[in-house]
Amino acid sequence: MTSLQRTNGVQSPALGVGPSYRPAEEKPTATVSREVPFDNVHVLSQTPQLIALLTMIRDKNTERGDFIFYSNRIIRLLVEEGLNHLPVVAHNVTSPVGKDYVGVRFEGKICGVSIMRAGESMEEGLRECCRSVRIGKILIQRNEETSKPKLFYEKLPADVANRWVLLLDPMLATGGSAIMAVEVLKSHGVPEDRILFVNLIASPEGIENFAKHVPKVRVITAFIDQGLNEANYIVPGLGDFGDRYYTM
Template identity: 35%
Template sequence: MDQAIHPRLTVLIHPLVQHKLTIMRRRETSTGEFRSLAREVSLLMAYELTRDLPIERVPIDTPLEPMMAPSIAGKKLCIVSILRAGDGIASGMLDLMPSARVGHMGLYRDPATKRPVEYYLKLPEDVAERLVIVVDPMLATGHSAAAALARLKKAGCHNLRFACLLAVPEGLSVLAAEHPDVPVYACAVDRMLDDHAYIRPGLGDAGDRLFGTK
Protein backbone atom coordinates (compact mmCIF):
# COMPACT_ATOMS: atom_id res chain seq x y z
CA MET A 1 0.00 0.00 0.00
CA ASP A 2 2.66 2.55 1.04
CA GLN A 3 4.86 1.70 -1.93
CA ALA A 4 1.89 2.31 -4.23
CA ILE A 5 1.60 5.83 -2.80
CA HIS A 6 5.29 6.61 -3.30
CA PRO A 7 7.58 4.19 -5.17
CA ARG A 8 10.71 5.36 -3.32
CA LEU A 9 9.30 5.31 0.20
CA THR A 10 11.15 3.56 3.04
CA VAL A 11 9.30 3.11 6.34
CA LEU A 12 11.71 2.59 9.23
CA ILE A 13 10.20 -0.32 11.13
CA HIS A 14 13.11 -0.92 13.52
CA PRO A 15 11.68 -1.77 16.97
CA LEU A 16 13.61 1.04 18.70
CA VAL A 17 12.28 3.61 16.23
CA GLN A 18 8.71 2.40 16.64
CA HIS A 19 8.92 2.21 20.45
CA LYS A 20 10.31 5.74 20.78
CA LEU A 21 7.77 7.09 18.30
CA THR A 22 4.95 5.61 20.38
CA ILE A 23 6.18 7.52 23.44
CA MET A 24 6.40 10.71 21.37
CA ARG A 25 2.78 10.28 20.29
CA ARG A 26 1.47 10.15 23.86
CA ARG A 27 -0.34 13.29 25.01
CA GLU A 28 1.34 13.19 28.43
CA THR A 29 4.94 13.11 27.10
CA SER A 30 6.72 16.25 28.31
CA THR A 31 8.51 18.78 26.14
CA GLY A 32 11.91 17.68 27.42
CA GLU A 33 11.19 14.00 26.86
CA PHE A 34 9.71 14.68 23.42
CA ARG A 35 12.77 16.66 22.39
CA SER A 36 15.12 13.98 23.66
CA LEU A 37 13.22 11.23 21.87
CA ALA A 38 13.18 13.22 18.62
CA ARG A 39 16.95 13.44 18.86
CA GLU A 40 17.30 9.71 19.47
CA VAL A 41 14.94 8.73 16.65
CA SER A 42 16.69 11.13 14.28
CA LEU A 43 20.02 9.48 14.98
CA LEU A 44 18.52 6.09 14.14
CA MET A 45 16.98 7.56 10.97
CA ALA A 46 20.37 8.94 9.93
CA TYR A 47 21.85 5.44 10.15
CA GLU A 48 19.29 4.19 7.61
CA LEU A 49 19.57 7.26 5.37
CA THR A 50 23.32 6.88 5.00
CA ARG A 51 23.69 3.10 4.64
CA ASP A 52 24.62 3.41 0.93
CA LEU A 53 27.19 6.21 1.12
CA PRO A 54 30.13 5.55 -1.22
CA ILE A 55 33.27 4.11 0.38
CA GLU A 56 36.91 4.36 -0.64
CA ARG A 57 40.06 2.80 0.84
CA VAL A 58 42.60 5.11 2.45
CA PRO A 59 46.01 4.36 3.99
CA ILE A 60 46.22 4.59 7.78
CA ASP A 61 48.53 3.35 10.53
CA THR A 62 47.00 1.30 13.34
CA PRO A 63 49.02 0.89 16.55
CA LEU A 64 50.34 -2.36 15.06
CA GLU A 65 50.73 -1.87 11.29
CA PRO A 66 49.66 0.08 8.19
CA MET A 67 46.45 -0.84 6.38
CA MET A 68 44.00 0.32 3.73
CA ALA A 69 40.83 1.20 5.66
CA PRO A 70 37.32 2.16 4.50
CA SER A 71 36.37 5.84 4.56
CA ILE A 72 33.43 7.79 3.14
CA ALA A 73 34.36 8.99 -0.33
CA GLY A 74 34.07 12.46 -1.83
CA LYS A 75 32.03 15.37 -0.52
CA LYS A 76 30.04 14.41 2.50
CA LEU A 77 26.59 15.50 3.62
CA CYS A 78 24.37 18.50 4.06
CA ILE A 79 21.30 18.47 6.27
CA VAL A 80 18.69 21.06 5.31
CA SER A 81 16.17 21.85 8.04
CA ILE A 82 12.74 23.21 7.15
CA LEU A 83 12.18 25.73 9.94
CA ARG A 84 11.34 25.55 12.67
CA ALA A 85 10.49 21.97 13.54
CA GLY A 86 13.12 20.52 11.22
CA ASP A 87 15.78 21.60 13.71
CA GLY A 88 14.50 18.95 16.12
CA ILE A 89 15.44 16.30 13.56
CA ALA A 90 18.66 17.89 12.32
CA SER A 91 20.18 18.04 15.81
CA GLY A 92 19.93 14.29 16.30
CA MET A 93 21.42 13.55 12.90
CA LEU A 94 24.34 15.83 13.70
CA ASP A 95 25.13 13.68 16.74
CA LEU A 96 25.94 10.88 14.30
CA MET A 97 27.39 13.08 11.53
CA PRO A 98 29.03 16.04 13.31
CA SER A 99 30.99 17.13 10.23
CA ALA A 100 27.87 17.49 8.05
CA ARG A 101 27.08 20.95 6.71
CA VAL A 102 23.72 22.44 7.69
CA GLY A 103 21.31 24.57 5.68
CA HIS A 104 18.06 26.22 6.74
CA MET A 105 14.92 27.02 4.80
CA GLY A 106 11.99 29.02 6.12
CA LEU A 107 8.55 28.64 4.53
CA TYR A 108 5.13 29.98 5.45
CA ARG A 109 1.73 29.30 3.94
CA ASP A 110 0.17 32.17 2.01
CA PRO A 111 -3.33 32.66 3.49
CA ALA A 112 -4.86 33.40 0.08
CA THR A 113 -3.22 30.81 -2.17
CA LYS A 114 -2.49 28.24 0.58
CA ARG A 115 0.88 27.70 -1.12
CA PRO A 116 4.27 27.84 0.66
CA VAL A 117 6.27 31.06 0.39
CA GLU A 118 10.00 31.14 1.09
CA TYR A 119 11.09 33.74 3.66
CA TYR A 120 14.57 32.49 4.55
CA LEU A 121 17.27 30.43 2.86
CA LYS A 122 20.86 29.79 3.92
CA LEU A 123 22.80 26.97 2.26
CA PRO A 124 26.47 25.94 2.12
CA GLU A 125 28.23 27.24 -0.98
CA ASP A 126 29.01 23.72 -2.19
CA VAL A 127 25.57 22.28 -1.42
CA ALA A 128 25.15 21.06 -5.01
CA GLU A 129 28.14 18.72 -4.57
CA ARG A 130 26.75 16.99 -1.47
CA LEU A 131 24.13 14.45 -0.54
CA VAL A 132 21.36 16.67 0.83
CA ILE A 133 19.00 15.31 3.47
CA VAL A 134 15.92 17.53 3.86
CA VAL A 135 14.28 17.13 7.27
CA ASP A 136 10.85 18.07 8.60
CA PRO A 137 9.04 16.02 11.28
CA MET A 138 5.69 15.95 9.50
CA LEU A 139 4.88 15.31 5.85
CA ALA A 140 1.29 16.52 5.89
CA THR A 141 -0.01 18.25 2.74
CA GLY A 142 3.41 17.81 1.15
CA HIS A 143 3.46 21.33 -0.27
CA SER A 144 6.28 22.67 1.94
CA ALA A 145 8.43 19.61 1.32
CA ALA A 146 7.81 19.83 -2.43
CA ALA A 147 8.67 23.54 -2.46
CA ALA A 148 11.86 22.91 -0.47
CA LEU A 149 12.99 20.17 -2.83
CA ALA A 150 12.22 22.33 -5.88
CA ARG A 151 14.28 25.19 -4.42
CA LEU A 152 17.22 22.89 -3.76
CA LYS A 153 17.07 21.49 -7.28
CA LYS A 154 17.14 25.08 -8.53
CA ALA A 155 20.32 25.54 -6.47
CA GLY A 156 21.88 22.63 -8.38
CA CYS A 157 21.28 19.80 -5.92
CA HIS A 158 20.84 16.44 -7.63
CA ASN A 159 21.34 13.96 -4.75
CA LEU A 160 18.39 14.61 -2.44
CA ARG A 161 16.55 12.65 0.25
CA PHE A 162 13.61 13.64 2.43
CA ALA A 163 13.20 12.43 6.01
CA CYS A 164 10.26 12.81 8.39
CA LEU A 165 8.80 11.20 11.48
CA LEU A 166 5.25 10.90 10.15
CA ALA A 167 3.74 10.99 6.68
CA VAL A 168 0.24 10.61 5.28
CA PRO A 169 -0.94 9.41 1.87
CA GLU A 170 -1.88 12.97 0.83
CA GLY A 171 1.65 14.28 1.32
CA LEU A 172 3.28 11.24 -0.19
CA SER A 173 1.12 11.60 -3.29
CA VAL A 174 2.27 15.20 -3.74
CA LEU A 175 5.95 14.23 -3.51
CA ALA A 176 5.42 11.27 -5.82
CA ALA A 177 3.88 13.60 -8.41
CA GLU A 178 6.35 16.49 -8.09
CA HIS A 179 9.59 14.73 -7.07
CA PRO A 180 9.38 11.03 -7.95
CA ASP A 181 13.20 10.91 -8.06
CA VAL A 182 13.63 11.81 -4.37
CA PRO A 183 13.63 8.93 -1.83
CA VAL A 184 11.40 9.48 1.21
CA TYR A 185 12.13 8.04 4.65
CA ALA A 186 9.43 8.00 7.32
CA CYS A 187 9.01 6.31 10.68
CA ALA A 188 5.29 5.75 10.07
CA VAL A 189 2.56 6.45 7.53
CA ASP A 190 -0.53 7.60 9.38
CA ARG A 191 -4.16 7.41 8.32
CA MET A 192 -5.10 10.84 6.96
CA LEU A 193 -5.19 14.63 7.28
CA ASP A 194 -8.08 16.26 9.12
CA ASP A 195 -9.85 19.47 8.06
CA HIS A 196 -7.08 21.57 9.64
CA ALA A 197 -4.29 19.66 7.84
CA TYR A 198 -3.21 17.87 11.01
CA ILE A 199 -1.97 14.30 10.71
CA ARG A 200 -4.29 11.72 12.29
CA PRO A 201 -3.63 9.97 14.62
CA GLY A 202 -0.34 11.89 14.56
CA LEU A 203 1.45 13.37 17.54
CA GLY A 204 0.14 16.94 17.58
CA ASP A 205 2.09 19.97 16.36
CA ALA A 206 5.73 18.84 16.26
CA GLY A 207 7.11 22.36 16.56
CA ASP A 208 5.02 23.20 19.60
CA ARG A 209 5.91 19.93 21.26
CA LEU A 210 9.63 20.33 20.53
CA PHE A 211 9.87 23.90 21.79
CA GLY A 212 7.12 24.02 24.42
CA THR A 213 5.22 26.81 22.71
CA LYS A 214 1.73 25.44 23.36
Protein backbone atom coordinates in the same frame (compact mmCIF):
# COMPACT_ATOMS: atom_id res chain seq x y z
CA MET B 1 -0.50 -12.02 12.95
CA THR B 2 -1.69 -9.05 10.92
CA SER B 3 -4.91 -7.18 11.64
CA LEU B 4 -6.39 -3.80 10.85
CA GLN B 5 -7.18 -0.93 13.19
CA ARG B 6 -9.61 1.79 12.20
CA THR B 7 -9.52 5.42 13.28
CA ASN B 8 -11.77 8.10 11.76
CA GLY B 9 -12.88 5.56 9.17
CA VAL B 10 -9.31 4.95 7.90
CA GLN B 11 -7.70 1.55 8.17
CA SER B 12 -4.15 1.19 9.47
CA PRO B 13 -2.13 -2.03 9.66
CA ALA B 14 -1.46 -3.57 13.06
CA LEU B 15 1.00 -6.34 13.92
CA GLY B 16 2.17 -8.31 16.89
CA VAL B 17 5.28 -6.39 17.93
CA GLY B 18 8.22 -8.03 19.67
CA PRO B 19 11.38 -10.09 19.12
CA SER B 20 11.11 -12.56 16.25
CA TYR B 21 11.85 -15.50 18.53
CA ARG B 22 8.88 -14.76 20.81
CA PRO B 23 5.65 -16.70 20.15
CA ALA B 24 2.79 -14.70 18.65
CA GLU B 25 0.69 -14.85 21.81
CA GLU B 26 3.43 -12.98 23.71
CA LYS B 27 3.52 -10.07 21.25
CA PRO B 28 1.20 -7.12 21.87
CA THR B 29 -0.66 -5.77 18.84
CA ALA B 30 0.42 -2.29 17.79
CA THR B 31 -0.27 -0.01 14.84
CA VAL B 32 2.57 0.01 12.33
CA SER B 33 3.38 2.09 9.27
CA ARG B 34 1.40 1.79 6.08
CA GLU B 35 3.14 0.61 2.94
CA VAL B 36 3.29 2.72 -0.22
CA PRO B 37 4.13 1.71 -3.81
CA PHE B 38 6.98 4.16 -4.40
CA ASP B 39 10.55 2.99 -4.96
CA ASN B 40 12.02 6.25 -3.64
CA VAL B 41 10.33 5.94 -0.22
CA HIS B 42 12.09 3.97 2.52
CA VAL B 43 10.28 3.34 5.83
CA LEU B 44 12.31 2.35 8.89
CA SER B 45 11.85 -1.22 10.05
CA GLN B 46 8.89 -1.28 12.43
CA THR B 47 10.87 -2.61 15.37
CA PRO B 48 9.63 -2.76 18.98
CA GLN B 49 12.06 0.05 19.86
CA LEU B 50 10.77 2.37 17.14
CA ILE B 51 7.10 1.69 17.90
CA ALA B 52 7.73 2.30 21.63
CA LEU B 53 9.47 5.62 20.88
CA LEU B 54 6.69 6.71 18.54
CA THR B 55 4.10 5.78 21.16
CA MET B 56 5.81 8.10 23.64
CA ILE B 57 5.88 11.13 21.37
CA ARG B 58 2.31 10.58 20.13
CA ASP B 59 0.93 10.63 23.69
CA LYS B 60 -0.65 14.02 24.42
CA ASN B 61 0.31 13.59 28.08
CA THR B 62 4.04 13.24 27.40
CA GLU B 63 5.88 16.19 28.93
CA ARG B 64 8.13 18.38 26.81
CA GLY B 65 11.40 17.03 28.23
CA ASP B 66 10.42 13.45 27.43
CA PHE B 67 9.04 14.48 24.04
CA ILE B 68 12.41 16.01 23.14
CA PHE B 69 14.38 13.02 24.44
CA TYR B 70 12.38 10.37 22.59
CA SER B 71 12.09 12.48 19.43
CA ASN B 72 15.86 12.86 19.40
CA ARG B 73 16.27 9.10 19.59
CA ILE B 74 14.05 8.62 16.54
CA ILE B 75 15.86 11.41 14.70
CA ARG B 76 19.17 9.66 15.34
CA LEU B 77 17.77 6.42 13.88
CA LEU B 78 16.57 8.32 10.81
CA VAL B 79 19.88 10.10 10.23
CA GLU B 80 21.82 6.85 10.61
CA GLU B 81 19.55 5.19 8.04
CA GLY B 82 19.80 8.21 5.74
CA LEU B 83 23.58 7.89 5.72
CA ASN B 84 23.19 4.28 4.58
CA HIS B 85 21.71 5.60 1.34
CA LEU B 86 24.75 7.72 0.43
CA PRO B 87 27.28 6.27 -2.04
CA VAL B 88 30.58 4.87 -0.84
CA VAL B 89 33.87 3.98 -2.52
CA ALA B 90 36.50 1.40 -1.69
CA HIS B 91 38.92 2.45 1.04
CA ASN B 92 41.51 0.12 2.53
CA VAL B 93 43.28 0.80 5.83
CA THR B 94 45.93 -0.80 8.03
CA SER B 95 44.98 -1.64 11.61
CA PRO B 96 47.22 -0.97 14.65
CA VAL B 97 48.40 -4.61 14.53
CA GLY B 98 49.64 -4.14 10.96
CA LYS B 99 46.87 -5.97 9.15
CA ASP B 100 44.99 -4.63 6.14
CA TYR B 101 41.25 -4.09 6.27
CA VAL B 102 39.22 -3.80 3.07
CA GLY B 103 36.60 -1.14 3.76
CA VAL B 104 34.78 1.85 2.29
CA ARG B 105 34.38 5.56 2.84
CA PHE B 106 31.68 8.05 1.93
CA GLU B 107 31.96 9.57 -1.54
CA GLY B 108 31.56 13.33 -1.72
CA LYS B 109 30.61 16.02 0.78
CA ILE B 110 27.26 16.33 2.53
CA CYS B 111 25.27 19.08 4.19
CA GLY B 112 21.99 19.36 6.03
CA VAL B 113 19.17 21.75 5.16
CA SER B 114 16.38 22.19 7.70
CA ILE B 115 12.89 23.43 6.89
CA MET B 116 12.33 25.93 9.70
CA ARG B 117 11.31 25.75 12.43
CA ALA B 118 10.45 22.13 13.18
CA GLY B 119 13.23 20.88 10.91
CA GLU B 120 15.79 22.61 13.11
CA SER B 121 15.04 20.01 15.79
CA MET B 122 16.77 17.45 13.57
CA GLU B 123 20.02 19.35 13.15
CA GLU B 124 21.66 18.09 16.34
CA GLY B 125 21.01 14.48 15.36
CA LEU B 126 22.81 15.12 12.09
CA ARG B 127 25.71 16.83 13.87
CA GLU B 128 26.05 13.87 16.22
CA CYS B 129 26.56 11.58 13.22
CA CYS B 130 28.52 13.93 10.95
CA ARG B 131 31.11 16.06 12.70
CA SER B 132 31.35 19.70 11.53
CA VAL B 133 28.58 19.20 8.97
CA ARG B 134 27.37 22.41 7.31
CA ILE B 135 23.69 23.21 7.67
CA GLY B 136 21.49 25.54 5.61
CA LYS B 137 17.98 26.75 6.35
CA ILE B 138 14.76 27.29 4.40
CA LEU B 139 11.70 29.00 5.88
CA ILE B 140 8.42 27.98 4.26
CA GLN B 141 5.09 28.62 5.94
CA ARG B 142 1.73 27.12 5.09
CA ASN B 143 -1.32 29.32 4.62
CA GLU B 144 -3.78 27.83 7.12
CA GLU B 145 -6.76 28.69 4.89
CA THR B 146 -5.45 27.39 1.56
CA SER B 147 -2.81 24.93 2.88
CA LYS B 148 -0.48 26.34 0.18
CA PRO B 149 3.21 26.94 1.03
CA LYS B 150 5.03 30.25 0.71
CA LEU B 151 8.81 30.76 0.72
CA PHE B 152 10.04 33.42 3.17
CA TYR B 153 13.77 32.79 3.62
CA GLU B 154 16.67 30.66 2.39
CA LYS B 155 20.32 30.46 3.44
CA LEU B 156 22.37 27.66 1.91
CA PRO B 157 26.08 26.76 1.75
CA ALA B 158 27.72 28.47 -1.22
CA ASP B 159 28.83 25.11 -2.64
CA VAL B 160 25.54 23.30 -1.97
CA ALA B 161 25.35 22.21 -5.63
CA ASN B 162 28.43 20.05 -5.06
CA ARG B 163 27.09 18.30 -1.96
CA TRP B 164 24.68 15.54 -1.05
CA VAL B 165 21.85 17.22 0.83
CA LEU B 166 19.91 15.79 3.76
CA LEU B 167 16.68 17.81 3.81
CA LEU B 168 15.21 17.79 7.32
CA ASP B 169 11.55 18.13 8.35
CA PRO B 170 9.76 15.93 10.91
CA MET B 171 6.21 16.16 9.50
CA LEU B 172 5.04 15.63 5.90
CA ALA B 173 1.34 16.50 5.61
CA THR B 174 0.29 17.62 2.13
CA GLY B 175 3.89 17.65 0.89
CA GLY B 176 3.70 21.21 -0.40
CA SER B 177 6.43 22.68 1.80
CA ALA B 178 8.83 19.80 1.20
CA ILE B 179 8.31 19.97 -2.57
CA MET B 180 8.96 23.72 -2.53
CA ALA B 181 12.13 23.15 -0.48
CA VAL B 182 13.36 20.64 -3.07
CA GLU B 183 12.65 23.18 -5.83
CA VAL B 184 14.71 25.76 -3.92
CA LEU B 185 17.62 23.32 -3.74
CA LYS B 186 17.29 22.50 -7.42
CA SER B 187 17.33 26.23 -8.26
CA HIS B 188 20.74 26.36 -6.56
CA GLY B 189 22.05 23.57 -8.77
CA VAL B 190 21.49 20.54 -6.51
CA PRO B 191 20.52 17.51 -8.65
CA GLU B 192 17.28 15.92 -7.50
CA ASP B 193 18.91 12.52 -7.05
CA ARG B 194 21.44 13.99 -4.58
CA ILE B 195 18.73 15.01 -2.11
CA LEU B 196 17.53 12.78 0.74
CA PHE B 197 14.42 13.90 2.60
CA VAL B 198 14.61 12.80 6.26
CA ASN B 199 11.21 12.73 7.97
CA LEU B 200 9.56 11.36 11.14
CA ILE B 201 5.88 11.01 10.25
CA ALA B 202 4.19 11.37 6.87
CA SER B 203 0.67 11.11 5.53
CA PRO B 204 0.03 8.76 2.58
CA GLU B 205 -1.38 11.73 0.65
CA GLY B 206 1.79 13.75 1.25
CA ILE B 207 4.04 10.83 0.33
CA GLU B 208 2.17 10.29 -2.93
CA ASN B 209 2.26 13.99 -3.79
CA PHE B 210 5.98 14.24 -2.97
CA ALA B 211 6.95 11.03 -4.78
CA LYS B 212 5.12 12.08 -7.95
CA HIS B 213 6.52 15.64 -8.05
CA VAL B 214 10.14 14.83 -7.15
CA PRO B 215 10.52 11.10 -7.88
CA LYS B 216 14.33 11.11 -7.71
CA VAL B 217 14.45 12.40 -4.13
CA ARG B 218 14.80 9.52 -1.68
CA VAL B 219 12.54 9.71 1.38
CA ILE B 220 13.65 8.23 4.70
CA THR B 221 10.71 8.18 7.12
CA ALA B 222 9.86 6.47 10.40
CA PHE B 223 6.13 6.12 9.82
CA ILE B 224 3.42 6.67 7.22
CA ASP B 225 0.25 7.49 9.13
CA GLN B 226 -3.43 6.91 8.39
CA GLY B 227 -4.14 10.11 6.48
CA LEU B 228 -5.11 13.78 6.66
CA ASN B 229 -8.19 15.25 8.32
CA GLU B 230 -10.36 18.04 6.90
CA ALA B 231 -7.83 20.62 8.13
CA ASN B 232 -4.96 18.76 6.39
CA TYR B 233 -3.40 17.68 9.69
CA ILE B 234 -1.87 14.20 9.95
CA VAL B 235 -3.96 11.69 11.92
CA PRO B 236 -3.41 10.27 14.40
CA GLY B 237 -0.17 12.25 14.17
CA LEU B 238 1.33 13.86 17.25
CA GLY B 239 0.13 17.47 17.10
CA ASP B 240 2.34 20.41 16.18
CA PHE B 241 5.87 19.00 16.38
CA GLY B 242 7.56 22.42 16.59
CA ASP B 243 5.33 23.60 19.40
CA ARG B 244 5.80 20.42 21.41
CA TYR B 245 9.58 20.40 20.87
CA TYR B 246 10.30 24.08 21.50
CA THR B 247 7.55 25.65 23.60
CA MET B 248 4.93 23.36 25.16
